[in-house]
Amino acid sequence: MVNPFRPISISLSPNVQSDDVKLAFSLLFQRVRPSENSEGLTLQTEFAKYLGAKHAYAFNSGRSALMAILAAMELENGSEVLLQAFTCNAAVNPIRWAGLEPVFVDCDQNYNLSAEDLKKKITEKSRVVMVQHTFGLPADMDEIVEICRRNNLILIEDCAHSLGAEYCGRKVGTFGQAAFFSFGRDKMISCVYGGIAVTNDERLGQKIAAYQEKIGYPTKDWTRQQLWHPVLMDKIILPSYSILGKHLLVLFQWFHVLSKAIHWKEKRGLAPDYFPKRLPDKLAVLALNQFKKLEKFNEHRRKIAELYYNKLKGGDCILPARPSGRKAVYLRFAIRRDCAAKMIKKAWRKNLLLGDWYRTPVDPFDTLPETMGYKKGSCPNAEAFAGKIINLPTHINIGESEARKILTFIKQCK
Ligand SMILES: Cc1ncc(COP(=O)(O)O)c(C=O)c1O
Missing domain, CATH: 3.40.640.10 (Type I PLP-dependent aspartate aminotransferase-like (Major domain))
Structure with missing residues (x-):
């Protein structure tokens, strides 16, 4: 049965499947000697x-x-x-x-x-x-x-x-x-x-x-934060996302139960203390489990991208080019359209969480450009694309029916 509160989302643990969740949960309670690698x-x-x-x-x-x-x-x-x-x-x-x-x-x-x-x-x-x-x-x-x-x-x-x-x-x-x-x-x-x-x-x-x-390695607390991510996303945040989950996500991050992808310091050009560090063994276990599935993931991404191509061609979206000799993997299927930001907002209200990489030449949007050394006007294409970009999800948890819902929304949205 479809859960109406669960979003169709480009982000929020996109690649995670039930085996990854079980694995992360078991790792939370496993002892690993610090020297083990x-x-x-x-x-x-x-x-x-x-x-x-x-x-x-x-x-x-x-x-x-x-x-x-x-x-x-x-x-x-x-x-x-x-x-x-x-x-x-x-x-x-x-x-x-x-x-x-x-x-x-x-x-x-x-x-x-x-x-x-x-x-x-x-x-x-x-x-x-x-x-x-x-x-x-x-x-x-x-x-x-x-x-x-x-x-x-x-x-x-x-x-x-x-x-x-x-x-x-x-x-x-x-x-x-x-x-x-x-x-x-x-x-x-x-x-x-x-x-x-x-x-x-x-x-x-x-x-x-x-x-x-x-x-050396990051602290155990830091590693634990990352291990909780797939577990809490799958079991608590995503199933109740549109009513409670999105607020819980903010709370979990606020109380450092979960991490953010980008620390606020980075938006000001500063380094958080967990960089640079080695990969803790427990996260390497998760990465290996995902790595086994890479070919399946990429095949899936290409199939969903093909569906987007076929259904959007000839319309009012600019699609990625497909030069010969290049095999793409479509982390995200990027399209350009006028009023992209408005459209993404409308989609969010319908629990379709589309992506906005990159809304600014150096993203996220609240990054201070002067701390990045970016000079306005120096990259006109990047600036123009930033105002028109929409990313569609291709990951393993987006089936054909989810992709078709997104397509219907895009075609109907004026
Ligand atoms: C284009 C690009 N380069 C580098 C990075 C850095 O990767 P990570 O998030 O693993 O530090 C990212 C991810 O945020 C990225 O999008």
Whole structure:
């Protein structure tokens, strides 16, 4: 029977299934010796094998993984890192925390780094290009790799959205000197907070390993917060969401029973004390359980994306392009339409929780742009898209009937 209070939601534990909930609950009451790291090591080995990378190092977030990569590169203070606007402050802050300067490049029509604008933004101080495969749509890697090669720039791939995506038959995360992935709550696979850094470079690998060893683990309380997330979401918050659950979520976060995806400090450019840290073993167990299901998840995402394509084409929404040779994984199915914000609000009132990544060039919307180094007017596409973007869910808990409800809403909403 359909529960009328349970939302159709893009967020709020999107990938979690009953086995993940049971696992998280059992982990809450299991003892693990602090020195134990067997699950973390297994995750690293399995991940490296999957990607065909030589080294993988697990951290408590993509943010920590990026911090490790940048520290291992030992770049001169003030060196410039080129990255696209239309991103999250979580991609920008680690650059600033490393003493480096983010330089924003505009995005192309598919929300990825524009190779044209990249060429214009390279300066004497440029050292790194960070390419983001936004929403799981692979960026134009031939062009970007060539620009990096010609300008002697290091390439880092931000694969927070794109685990499993391919470009010309090759997995994203294998094109640069290093890459990182996220296992955050809204990502391709989730352990609420988690991430991994990968590289084929022996020396860089050794330095990332040393960094990982040095930073240690987050506190047990912090880990417990993450383990409660799937349990409370599934059993209490989501089943009563439209009446009680949404208020409970705020209360649980207020009293630190649950964590927030982004700490308020990050919106002001500051680092919370749980970054950078390694991935606790208990979260590695959750990540491994999700990792086993990755192919199934991605197949599902593609099927739902295909349904959206077929039903929305020819209408008044701008759909993602599908360049040949790119296998997308559609973390979110992004469309553009006038009055997007109004439409998302209307949908929320109907308990359809659609997404708004990214409402501002450096999201979330209440991030202080001056602390990110973003200059208004520097990335016109990103600014224009931010006003029109709507994300539709593709995750495993969105069946065809939920997707059709969303489609009906979009078609009827004027
Ligand atoms: C584009 C992008 N890069 C990097 C990150 C950082 O990943 P994490 O949340 O695991 O720190 C995120 C997630 O918030 C992201 O959306």
